[in-house]
Amino acid sequence: MMTSLKKLFCTVFLLAFFIGIKAQNTVSLQVDFGKEVGAMKPIWSWFGADEPNYAYMKDGQKLLTELSQLSKNPVYFRTHNLMTSGDGTAALKWGSTNIYTEDKNGNPVYNFTIVDRIFDSYIKRGMKPLAQIGFMPEALSTHPQPYRHYWQPxxxxxEILTGWAYPPKDYQKWGNLVYEWVK
Structure with a gap:
């Protein structure tokens, strides 16, 4: 149990560290399709999306039901914005759960209601949710304003990497949030 928590914390720390990087680095890859490396595991039962709040809306539930029926294997679903601040209103390339705020004294206020509703939508359909721990709550962001973006091609x-994309201003509070969510 402790080893798993240490691994989780290290993963979260690394994600938080890299989430603040804005520059895009160029990487060149070469693939030798003639060289066999090993068996390719099926990936057709893995899906992801930016907008978690559609999971509990009528059309989102219909789509999740259809996706869950595509494979005899369990369907995994990963979504962004599970820690993003807001009222849970769905929008293009955006979502929010208000998982973390602070009271007037700066004390953490955890609210897992919307996240639970999202995960319940997956589990109800026999899907396996993947919890993406990233996207900074506004109260923890080192650059909280502007926070919300309005994505357009x-x-x-x-204009897109706003407050949600910055590292935490307090790594202890960030670590506590992650702990409270996964315990």
Whole structure:
């Protein structure tokens, strides 16, 4: 149990570290399709999306039901924005759960209601949710304003990588949030 928590914390720490990186680095890859490396595991039962809040809406539930029926194997679903601040309203390339806020004294306030509703939508259909721990709550962001973005094709990244994309201002509070969520 402790080893798993240590691994989880290290993973979260690394994600939080890299989430603040804005520059895009160029990487070149070469693939030798003639060289066999090993068996290719099926990936057709893995899906993901940016907008978690559609999971509990009528059309989102219909789509999740259809996806869950595509494979005899369990269908896995990963979504962004599970820690993003907001009222749970669905929007293109955006979602929110308000999982973390702070009271007037700066004390953490955890609210897993919307996240539970999202995960319940997956589990009800026999899907396996993958919890993506990333996307900074506004109260923890080192650059909270502007926080929300309004994505459109072609927008420059400085208009998209707003407060949700910055590292935590307090790594202890960030670690506690992750702990409270996964325990």
């Amino acid at each position: 072609g927008h420059p990244y400085n």
